[in-house]
Amino acid sequence: xxxxxxxxxxxxxxxxxxxxxxxxxxxxxxxxxxxxxxxxxxxxxxxxxxxxxxxxxxxxxxxxxxxxxxxxxxxxxxxxxxxxxxxxxxxxxxxxxxxxxxxxxxxxxxxxxxxxxxxxxxxxxxxxxxxxxxxxxxxxxxxxx
Numbered sequence: 001x002x003x004x005x006x007x008x009x010x011x012x013x014x015x016x017x018x019x020x021x022x023x024x025x026x027x028x029x030x031x032x033x034x035x036x037x038x039x040x041x042x043x044x045x046x047x048x049x050x051x052x053x054x055x056x057x058x059x060x061x062x063x064x065x066x067x068x069x070x071x072x073x074x075x076x077x078x079x080x081x082x083x084x085x086x087x088x089x090x091x092x093x094x095x096x097x098x099x100x101x102x103x104x105x106x107x108x109x110x111x112x113x114x115x116x117x118x119x120x121x122x123x124x125x126x127x128x129x130x131x132x133x134x135x136x137x138x139x140x141x142x143x144x145x
Contacts, residue, residue, distance in 0.1 A: 002074050004047070006032040007085040020046040040076045044069055047084050047137050066129070066136035075143060084139040087132065091125055 004019055006029055017029040019036075021043045027034050050065035066086075074080050098118055105114065129136075 001079045002036040002038040002043075002072070003079060003081045004029065004034045004036070004045070005081065005083045007083050008032065015049055018048045020044075020048065038074045040074055042071060042073050045072045045082060045139070047139065049136075066133045068135055068137035068139055070139040070141065072141050073143070079144050081142050081144070082139055083142075084137045086136060087138055088136075091128075094121065095125075 006017060008014075014032060019026045019029065019034055021036075021038065023044070023046070026036055026038075046067055046069045048065050048067035051063075052061040053064050054061045068084065070082070072080060072082060098121060101110070101114060102118070104110070
């Protein structure tokens with residue numbers, strides 16, 4: 001038995017994550033949990049959020065997904081559990097603080113430096129996201145008998 005679980009904080013929304021084994025679609029996480037009856041063997045487990053967005057009329061598209069792949073071994077007897085979470089914990093805290101400052105800026109005049117710092121922070125986050133989008137999740141694998 002292969003169990004895939006999303007470890008998230010209470011304030012994070014439940015988002016649909018697709019699961020692939022060796023490149024083949026295995027299922028979608030429902031309520032942050034997916035259980036598969038996978039035969040014994042070694043697999044490349046991929047967890048993905050998002051997909052491809054079509055552009056133009058020629059069938060071209062841009063991949064806007066974030067994912068991670070980890071090798072997992074499914075034993076004959078026992079349960080293999082894979083728990084994943086995103087690597088954005090610190091960035092989420094910083095975004096929450098920036099969001100609060102943005103709401104405050106509706107009522108109080110913020111210094112011009114705030115706008116520069118906020119925009120720079122967003123640009124750095126966006127570049128980082130593009131660079132790590134294939135290693136976005138951290139996957140922990142445990143095996144029990």
